[in-house]
Amino acid sequence: MASAYERRKDPEAVRRALLDCAASIAASEGLGAVTVAGVSLAAGVTKGALFHHFANKQALVNAMVDGLMQELDTALDTLIAADAVSRGSFTRAYVHAALTMDDTTTRIWSALIGALSTEPQVATQWHAWLAQRLRRHADTDADEILAVVRLAADGAWFTSLSATAAAEVLDLPAIRARLVAMTY
Structure with a gap:
């Protein structure tokens, strides 16, 4: 039995805390601010504890990005399963997920998307994820119009990451509705 002064070892909780803290730092200060010292x-926890779970900062960042993409996969799969029309179902789910994020998710993705141009590994992870999803949904979402809709959603999403631009320029619900209508 652990004493009041002794912490029970819970490796999964430590790993989750490290990933959550890395995501929080990335969201508030940018991906460049995610450091081993700052996250630990x-x-x-100690830096040694961080290195027990992740070989280096890049492994931590990769795991954080993978976790976010798994969350996105789950959200997309839920939306696709609820869609009564198979043609364009991935694109509709993608548009919905891209244009209805809450503030926390938006801040996290803002940091990650900003890193696409400066962090080759993040860009590689993102493009591999998207390519896999497009192959998976090739039968229902390979149409050129659907590709244009996804690219338009990306553009609205990137623009919405700036709070000023989003407030001044975008009516995201109207854009989302118009893009979804284009998928039928």
């Missing part, structure tokens, strides 16, 4: 301090 925020998670309340």
Whole structure:
């Protein structure tokens, strides 16, 4: 039995805390601010504990990005399963997910998307994920119009990451509705 002064070892909780803290730092300060020292301090563990779970900062960032993409996969699969029309179902789910994010998710993805041009590994992960999803949904979403809709959603999404631009320029619900209508 652990004493009041002794912490029970829970490796999965430590790993989750490290990933959550890395995502929080990336969301508030940008991906460049994610450091081994900063993440371990925020998670309340030693650098050694971080290195027990992740070989280096890049492994931590890769795991964080993978986790976010798994969350996105789950959200997309839920939306696709609820869609009564198979043609364009991935594109509709993609548009919905891209243009209805809450503030926390938007901040996290903002940091990650900003890293696409500066962090080759993040760009590689994103493009591999998207290519896999497009292959998976080739029978229902390979149409050129659907590709244009996804690209338009990306453009609205990227623009919405700036709070000023989103407030001044975008009516995201109207854009989302118009893009979804184009998928039928």
